[in-house]
Amino acid sequence: MTDIVTLDAVDRRFGAVHALKALSLTVAPGEVLGLLGHNGAGKSTLMKLVLGILAPSSGVVTVLGHDPRGRGxxxxxxxxGYLPENVSFYDNLSGREVLRYFARLKRVAVRDADRLLERVGLGEAAGRRVRTYSKGMRQRLGLAQALLGQPRLLLLDEPTVGLDPMAVQDVYGMIDTLRGNGTSVILSSHVLPGVERHIDRVAILCQGRLLASGTIDGLRQQAGLPLQIQARGQPLNGALRSQLAGQGVxxxxxxxxxxxxxxxxxxKIAVLRTLLAEPGLEDVTVEPPSLDALYAHFDTWGRQQEGDREHA
Amino acid sequence: MREVFIVAGKEFRDGLRNRWILAMTVVFALLAMGLAWFGAAASGEVGFTRISTTIVSLASLGVFLIPLIALMLAYDSIVGEDEQGTLLLLMTYPLSRTGLLAGKFLGHGAMLALATVLGFGIAAAMIVLLAEQASWAALAGPFGLFIVSAVLLGWVFLALAYLISVSTREKARAAGLALLVWFLFVLVYDLALLGLLVGTEGQLGGGLFRTLLLLNPTDVFRLVNFTGFEEAAAASGLLTVFSDQAHSPLLLLGILAAWTVVPLVIAALLFAGRRT
Incomplete structure (x- = not known):
């Protein structure tokens, strides 16, 4: 199947600010792409390009086979579907009225809008004014809005910022359901722990440049960061120490x-065998480098590169 | 086109809900009835006297009030959505910037027109019912013209409000600019003209002076409602230069319509050219 989103050598400048630099990226059908980067890395700009709110300074953006700013x-x-980073909606309207307004604009039946409110858990609060909503409820309303009309591509800009852990799990659960239905999702985030299981591929942006993209396992290989092993038991003896040192531990x-x-x-396997053969140890846990660690690795590397480029 | 009406419908319902329409209607009706009864108080009479007195006093007050109401109604229509984050969201919907602006104008314009027609219409009906000297036949013409020109004056300042709203990024700034625009058109312009007239010791040609007056929508509104009445001479001040030749109301209303269309078009162009 063809890709849902293709960015080919996309550049975007805002005056002197070079927000995106020669960025190429694709999103496949039913794929969840996690967009990681510091503030100002270009995550929101990338989303706006895909949405057709901004035009690229150069390069080509294709979404569902069309130019997002073209005729179609x-x-x-x-x-x-799009969930912006900061949206507070219309304070004087109820949640139901807000969603029905957006539903009409998107040519979605009012009934479907009401059903979506139930689905995001706002059924009870649908008649209350948005003014009285908590941050989490507003985010749910925003998510319901993004889901109107069963979009084929969903762009979520920091969907979990300011949410309590339960609400974060709800958002992730919804993303999993959508992925199951074949919806492609671009998810930008800098809240990293816990997101790994819900994304298929990661793209790491730093100062407008794409530093790395691929599956989390792929990035782990690329980064070559060490595994963290924790063991419990009697102190290591000299023979074991030298054996482990020989394996690079x-x-x-x-x-x-x-x-x-x-x-x-x-x-990994050789070290584990060595450890398991040792009768004095009671417990061994192995942790692959976390997404935070991967992100930190690539981000540091990216900043160094950028620094070198400026000096050159 | 469908989206334009959806936006307009939302604005109109908002106006009903937050009682803007009700408040405007009541203010207009009370203003008209109060002036009808007490407008001639200066000459020692109380109660409805003549339609001309009523219209002249109404126009003198309306020229301050209507622009202010229109500016307050619409100054934050775009910049407010921008601050809420809903503008960015709406731009990802199948709705063009021009469509959004058109919907806003349609909704606000309908609100203002409804309140104007209802408020002043109710006042006219009350005057006919309660005052013995008043009759439909005498009232209909001048009141009708007044209402039409008042609606147009409101639309002119709605259009100016959108122009302000698309060219600022902060609501507070837009509010300040709206007040400035009000001052400029309602107070400063006439004062400056007067100063020009006095300063040049009448050297300023009558033709140029008339043209300058016709450039200000508030003066045009006064002209529509003052010409043809004797009482106007006292109330109109600067407009006495026109006493020798009345302009056709159609031309004057046309100028007001142009003052609505031109700022709207400029606002749409500015909005479409904006980056976000």
């Missing part, structure tokens, strides 16, 4: 029976 943009927009700490090691990812 009007029909294209019926198939897109770095012993980071050893106090009151808790041993922390970091091992190169390629040696």
């Amino acid at each position: 943009a009007r029909d294209l927009r019926l198939q897109l 770095d012993i980071q700490g050893e106090d009151s029976g808790a041993i922390r090691l970091s091992a190169p990812p390629a040696e």
Whole structure:
């Protein structure tokens, strides 16, 4: 199947600010792409380009086979859903009225709008004015708005900012359901823990440049960050120490029976075998580098590159 | 086109809900009835005297009130949505910027027209019912013209309000600009003209002076309602230059219509050219 979104060598400048630099990226049908980056990395600009709110300074943006600012943009927009970063809606209207207004604009039946309110858990509060809504409820309303008309592509800009942990899980749950239905999702975030399981692919932006993109496992390989191993039991003896050192393991700490090691990812199985053969150990846990660690790795690398470029 | 009406419908319902329409209607009706009864108080009479007195006093007050109401109604229509974040959202819907602006104008314009027609219409009906000297036949013409010109004056300042609203990024700034526009058109312009007239010791040609008056929508509104009445001479001040030749009301209403269309078109162009 063809890609839902294609960005080909896209540049976007705002005066002297170079917001996106030669960015190429694709999103496949039913794929959830996580867009990671610091503030001002270009995440929102990228979304606006896909939505057709902004035109690229150069390069080509294609969404569902069309130019998002071209002739077919009007029909294209019926198939897109968008949740902006900060939206407070119309305080004087009730949640139901707000959603029905957007539903009419998107040519969606009023009945479907009411059903969506139920689905995001606002059924009870539908008649209350948005003014009285909490941050989480506003975000749910925003999500219901983005889901109007069963979009084929959903763009969520920081959908979990300011939400309590339960609400965050709800948002992730909804993304999982949509992914199951074949909807493509572009999700920007800098709240990293917990998001891994809900995204298929990650794109890391730094100062307008795409530093890395791929599956989380792919990025782990690319980064080559060490595995974190924790073991519990009797202190390591000398023979084991030298064996582990031979496998490239770095012993980071050893106090009151808790041993922390970091091992190169390629040696994972060998190191585990060594550890499991040791009768003095009671427990071993292995953690691959987390998404935070991967992000920090690429971000630091990206900033160095940018620094080098400026000096050159 | 469908989206334009959806936006207009929302604005209109908002106006009903937050009682803008009701408040405007009541203010207009009370203003008209109060002036009808007490407009001639200066000459020692109380109660409805003549239609001309009523219209002249109404126009003198309306020229301050109507622009202010229109500006307050619409100054935040775009900049307010921008601050709420809903503008960005609406731009991802199948709705063009021009369509959004047209919907806003249609909704606000209908609100203002309804309140004007209802408010002054109710007042006219009350005057006919309660005052013995008044009759439909005498009232219909001047009141009708007054209402039409008042609606147009309101639309002119709605259009100016959108122009303000698309060219600022902060609501507070838009409010300040709206007040400035009100001052300029309602107070400063006439004062400046008067100053020009006095300063040049009448050297300013009558033709140029008339043209300058016709450039200000509030003066045009006064002209529509003052010409043809003797009482106007006292109330009209600057407009006495026109006493020798009355302009056709159609031309004057046409100028008001142009003052509505031109700022709207400029606002639409500015809005369409905006980055976000």
